[in-house]
Amino acid sequence: MDTALVWFRNNLRVQDNSSLSNAIASGKRVIGLYSFDPRQFQIGDFGFKKTEKYRAQFLIETVQNLKKNLNNLNITLIVTHEHPEITIPELIDQHNISEIYSQKEWASEENEVTLAVEKKLSNVKHHTYYDQFLFHPEDIPFDTFGDIPQVFTQFRKKCEKEGSVQPLQEKIEALPSKNLLDEESDMPNLQELGLDTFIKDQRSAFPWKGGEDEAWNRLNDYFWNTKKLQYYKKTRNGLVGEDYSSKLSAWLANGSISARQIYWEVKKFENEIISNQDTYWLIFELIWRDYFKYVSLKHGNDLFKIGGILNKEYDWKRNDKAEREWINGNTTYDFVNANMIELKETGWMSNRGRQNVASFWAKEQQQDWRVGAAYFESMLIDYDVHSNWANWMYNAGVGNDPRDRKFNIKRQQEMYDGNGKFVRLWTQNELF
Structure with missing residues (x-):
């Protein structure tokens, strides 16, 4: 059966995911892959492991949740603890994969992995999407990345005035059950990644787990249950406790939730509850996040x-x-x-x-x-x-x-x- 592979990277969610939506739209059988790339757990140039135990545990939880949510859509997620450039050619042969869909990553190490994979591809198309932005590159008021201003305020004002945030993609519904593979893959634990186990410190201001479901639980709690969003700017410089800020950054970082999803939820809150400096300030912070991504693309x-x-x-x-x-x-x-x-x-x-x-x-x-x-x-x-x-x-x-x-x-x-x-x-x- 002709198959489309969704190679998950920092887009570990089911909804509002361009790679997944486009793979499904291809009409092919869809399978997913997540690789716990060993390079991400090695010691880097400055003597620290690239990923230590806290983020690794959050990532494991995230991938477990992604696997469950994909399974509910009758899509199999294959999980490996291997270099993607080794795993992907094997999967291509095993499952008759003709197209790969992934989020575009451009920082040097991520790009090296992309190039290593693409070197191994023949007669397989690789579609990539800029899917981690609030303002998509097509929708910003700058002709090239080289035109991105050196000062944030200039970027923000121009984007707020002339840019636009894309609507959310249509909700993905379950595929026919025959799409599922009869295949199990093992989720690595911390020790298998070469890391120490730990018990969460009860003083932590970030007690949550990883994953798309947890991201939405947190957002719903902060926005709709406690309505703390309406005080965000006043409390965001806090230091103690769970609620001085949205704490959505961890789920945003690995793509368990998208910047677009948060933006449109803020807009909904502004329409239904209150629109003030505090609600705007969360969007302001999302624009900062975008800005540094564009600085990275430029430089x-x-x-x-x-x-x-x-x-x-x-x-x-x-x-x-x-x-x-x-x-x-x-x-x-x-x-x-x-x-x-x-x-x-x-x-x-x-x-x-x-x-x-x-x-x-x-x-x-x-x-x-x-x-x-x-x-x-x-x-x-x-x-x-x-x-x-x-x-x-x-x-x-x-x-x-x-x-x-x-x-x-x-x-x-x-x-x-x-x-x-x-x-x-x-x-x-x-x-x-």
Whole structure:
């Protein structure tokens, strides 16, 4: 039977998924693949595993949920712990695959995997889709990626005025049951990925599991059950607890939910409940996320170079003792320490925390900012290649910050943790 393969990457959802929708529209039998690529669990250039236990566990949960949701549509998801360029040619032979559908990924490591797969393809079409944006590349008011402004505000205002957000794709319904393969594949566990098992820290501000279902549970709770969305801007710089921000970034990062889905849900909330600065601010943050993806498309590998997109030269240092103190929360700042301990123990850190610990590392310690970016890549549950590396460039003064600011960390602590609750929680083991 002529078969279409959906190669899932960072688009781990069933609904509003261009790859899946187009594969189904082809009229062929549809099967899915997710590869736990061993390269993603190896030690990178700066001495950290590319993916540590927190995000790996979240990813396992996400793929389990994807498998269940695809199964409900009578689509089989094959899961491997192998390089895609090895698995995909084998599947092509086994299942008479004539077309592959995937989300377009362009950062260098992801692109290398794409090219390695495509080298092995003959007489098989590979369709890719820009599916991780709020404003699709076809709908932004810039002729080329080279025209993307160096300053966010210019990008935002032009997109808000002249851009448009595409409607959601039609809901996917179940295929005939004969589409299912009689095939089981094993989901790797943390130990099989070379990682340690762990028990979730009860202090975590991010206690949720991975997957499309959990993403929608969280969104429905934050938007519709508690209606906390209407206070988002006022609370988003919080540090303690589940509800100071939407916390949707982790599901967005691996594509369990799309930026479009969140946008249209905000619009629905604005129509039915309230439209204010707070509801707008969540969309504002989605535009920031888009912006860093476009910065990445414009500048390519400069995101990962020490001079960043500005090619600026600083006297960056590389000190193992400073690195250990930063990672373990043994610096001279309680506020930095609490945030770094939270990251180490949970895989999560607030937006406010991230700005401060990055400013400390890059601006005060003048340590190679890429070490910090690589550590975040390893540890963060919500790691996204474009947001992480572009934010680190921004904080290090080699990116898109026109003011090249440095945080006054003591002042930040007074403003955002004046009562000391957050610092005590992570430095004195205080429970909620």
